[in-house]
Structure formats: structure tokens, C-alpha cells
Amino acid sequence: MITVGIDMGAKTTKVAILRDGQVLARGLTPTGFDQQEAAEKALAEALGQAGLQKSDVARIFVTGVGRQQASFANGALTEVAADAKGSLLLNRDLRTVIDVGAEEGRAIKCTAEGKVADFAINEKCAAGAGSFVEAMSRALEVPLEKMGEMSLRSKNAVAMNAQCTVFAESEVVSLVHAKTPKEDIVRALHDAIANRIVSMARRVGVQETVGLIGGVAYNVGFVDALRRCLEVGSVWVPPEPEYVGAIGAAVAAAEAA
């Protein structure tokens, strides 16, 4: 049976096509201001990649902040549930899943069956999500994709006081004026956001194996900072971390028999 999961996120809309527990194809498009349109576009991309038609699909489930806007969906589930299902499909050993997206950060405690035992969410503060790293990349004039590797080259820990994205931007500018090496600033920024995420994760209790998903997982500097902050040997990151929510939705679609 072929099912589709669509994760309608704040910044990007992701699609995953699943057949018998295997991911056949993926699609991604910027969400923009028309969520329905973005979902259809990402779906078309994924179907094209898999060489399938919409009629080949048994069921479509949606998740994400924009899920109310998908008129063609057969069902919906929360992001937390989708994250848990998707993560456990990819790695049965995960017991704590941390999802850092563009505008939301989540920490999820999972059971071996992929059910949610507990969770914590930050959706109110930009400093706990990808928007923070983006804003800092602009303030430093460092391309977003270079932020991670740059932070790994840092030789010194530098203290950052600001908790807020807006204040951190000013602080970063001051540090640059004071001739602090950019590598050290970038590392401090990654440590700061990792600290915030870990505080949130500790609210649900951190149990290994820990998995990190969501777009910010591409940032090797953040992954390293997270690992150090959590004081674990390693953090598991799937190859395409931003699709896990969509995969989870497709799993839910398959389960709804």
C-alpha cells in the first residue's frame, strides 16, 4: 500500500511517499503564503520522482502548523505524533527525539512502539528555533550553510549574554567590532541555542538513544553543541532530517486501516 505524508511547516512544506515501510520519494517546497498550493506543489514533485499518480496513493495524512489548510487530506495528526512515528520507523532505538525546525523546537519522549510518552514545545520564542541561526547568519554576514563548519573551527569559548534573537544580533555586532574571531562567535551562538533546546529536553527527561530531526539538524555545529550539552556520546541524525515529520504522517496513514 502506498501512502503519503505531508508536513506543512512554517517555512517549508515536505512530502514523503511510503510503501510498506520504505520511503519511495520526497518533495519539498517553500510554504510561502498559500499553504494549500505549497502542499500540492510538493506532492506533485514527490509523485513525479516516484513515477506515480495521485490515484496510486491509498491515503494522504497531513501534519504541521498549516495542516488545517489541506483540503485533499484523508486525515491529520499533530507534529509531535508525526515526529515520533517517523523517527521510530527510521531508528527503533530512539527514546528522545529533538526536532528543531524553522520556528518551533520540540522535545519528545518516545516509547519503543513509536508512541509519545511526553513532550515539550517552544513555539513562542525565535531563539529556540532555526530562525535564530538564520538571523545570526545575516548579522555575521556568513552564509547559513557555512555556519556549522565554521563553529567547529573555533578555538575559544566566548560568553554570550543575550537570550533573545533581537538582542543577540546587537551582541554579535559588538563582538565583531571588538575583533572577536567569527569562528568563536558562531560557536558561542550554537552553544547558546543548544543550551536552550537542552533545557527544554530535560523537562521531559533525556533518555538515550537521542535523535535530532528537522532542518537545523543539517548544521554540524549545532549537532556538536547539542551532543556536548546533553553530555551523551552521540546524537543520531537521519540523512534527510527535515522529512521525518512527513514520513511519520505517511506511517499514520498506513496504520489507519
Add this chain to the structure above:
Amino acid sequence: MAQEFWRWKEYNWHDPNECWKNAKMLTAGVDVGSVSTQAVVMADGELCAFASMRTGSDSPDSARKAMEWALKDTDMKLEQIRYVVGTGYGRVNVPFAHRSITEIACHARGANFMYGSSVRTVLDMGGQDCKAIRCDEKGKVSAFLMNDKCAAGTGRGMEVFADLLSVPLQEIGDLSFQVEKEPPPVSSTCVVFAKTEAVGLLRKGWPKNDVLAAYCSAMAHRVYTLLERLGVEKDFGITGGIAKNSGVVKRLKNEMGLEPLTPRYDPQIAGAVGAALFGRTLALKEAPVQ
């Protein structure tokens, strides 16, 4: 050259009657904030000169520059000032200060001067923090709550919006009332998320003034929750730069159901005024004036 909408006007002022000429003692307060710096000179506890400017990346330099500017159009010299008190985020960086005192204490004392001895609750909306302060008839602090972690309800948040909407900061208040109907507030408290929300509203066809109104409304509510947690006792006065933003002040007044007092002087200088007054008290203790 591109206009910088967020850049508010820097200024200095002195008493046209030159009250410092016959003064027994001159004292000064310098409030080095994370966004702006104020220097105030008082003659026997009366305001005689001040300056307000943006804090640069170098705090000691900002303190010095603000002091120079306050004295500039007068014939006073720094050496004539008997006691200087530094306050604000950069208070340890006022090289010519005799002492530094926390901004909470200085704002309460300054508010007492600006608003009179009836003021009991002071809301300071500064560049990067927001404080709610309870004080007595002498301007002594009895309780306070502060948010210095989040840009919502601070001047920096307002600057971000001025920049986003290309509206000069000083005009935001008035423009926010030039709407057909008061719109609902933006749903995000976070300035970064509110910015994204605002862009969405503009795309939907919302006029700029409506977006300004929605943002001011959200900010007024945000500071209201801070005040509510502390408990408000009248009379109520507002200090800090945003006290000059009618868009936030009027909406806050509506939510509180309480009219804030009208300040005698520019509310942005309250911290420095309080510092200068503390300077006078300290100087008199050391060597009472005959």
C-alpha cells in the same frame, strides 16, 4: 543614502534661564543604556541641561560624548560638577563617575522627580528591557519585576518594526491611530515571529497603519501582563523612550483603565535624573552645603 527609519533623533537641551549660574552645587547623572545614553546636569536639584544619544559600541566613549553634549551650549565645565553618578547597563563604564547606582533605583527616583511624589508605580520601557517598579512617596523602590531577556515591549522591538515598515520611529504612535477600525493585535509576542506575521498581513492587503496598530496593541498587552504580575497602585507613570510612543501608551491606558501621569520632562531621561539626584544626596552627606 537610504533612510534609517529606526534611527530616532538625538538631542540636547539646556535651561534658557541658565539656572546653573547661581547654583550652590551641580551634580550629574549618566545613564548608559544598551541602546541610548543620557547625561543630565542638575543645579541644586533642578534640571539645567541634558543630552540623549545612541550608545555606541564603546560605553566609556558614549558616557563622555553624552556628557560633553549636555554641557556643550552652556558655559559649564565637567570640573564644576561636584558629584557624578553612573547608571544603566554600562554604568561601570562612566570613567568620570564618583559612583554607580542600579537603574531600578535611579528610575524610581527620577520618576518621583518627573511625576511628583504621588507616583507609586513606574513602568520603564527602555531600549532592551522593560521594568515595572513600585515605589514610595520619596521614590524609594519597594518591589520590581524586570524583563531583560526578550525584545517584546522594548525599544529594540519597536526599532525592528520601524525598519520593517519603513516608518520613522517617532511617527509610529500617531500613524497607528490613523486606521478605520482598531485591528486585533498580532498573535506573536516574539518580535521575530511578529515580523513574519506582519509581512503576511501586508501581503493580505493590510494598510501599514493597521499593521502598526496591531503591533502596538500586542506590545501594550505584553507590558500590561508585566504590570499585572507586580500589581499596580496609582498614581502610574511611564519612563523610557517608549513613553513617547502614543501607540503603545494609549492602548496600555485602555487596558489598565488608568490614566498615566503626564511627565514634566522628557521621560527618556528619568534614569539619569534619578542618578543626578542621588549624586546630590551623596554629596550633601559628605559635605553639607552651608
